[in-house]
Amino acid sequence: MTEKWRKSSYSGGANDATCVEVAGLVGGVGVRDSKDPDGARLAVSGAGFAGLVGRIKRGVLDLP
Template sequence: MTIHWRKSSYSGGANDDVCVELARLQQGIGVRDSKEPEGDRLTVDPAAFGMLVEEIKRGALDRP
């Protein structure tokens, strides 16, 4: 299986190297630091990742 890592379309500018990258993996959604592509990776359940994205879109994580 070929893994295609992607950065957000909002990445860029002076801090282009301060990003996370995401990929669809057999086990779930892969998350890694763009500065260390061969470093540690986190794998997240797709349903849990989807819930996180929805919370971010709703602004729920901005609250104390």
């Protein structure tokens, strides 16, 4: 299966390289750096990714 990578709608657009990209994978979610699309990728479970997104939305991970 070929992954379809996408950026957040909050990023600066298709040419903005300051963002992460995500893709649905069998059994989880892939995450990569948009500046280095051929570099390292992280695969996490769907539940783990949902938990991360929830924490981000609640501001739990915001820097002081």
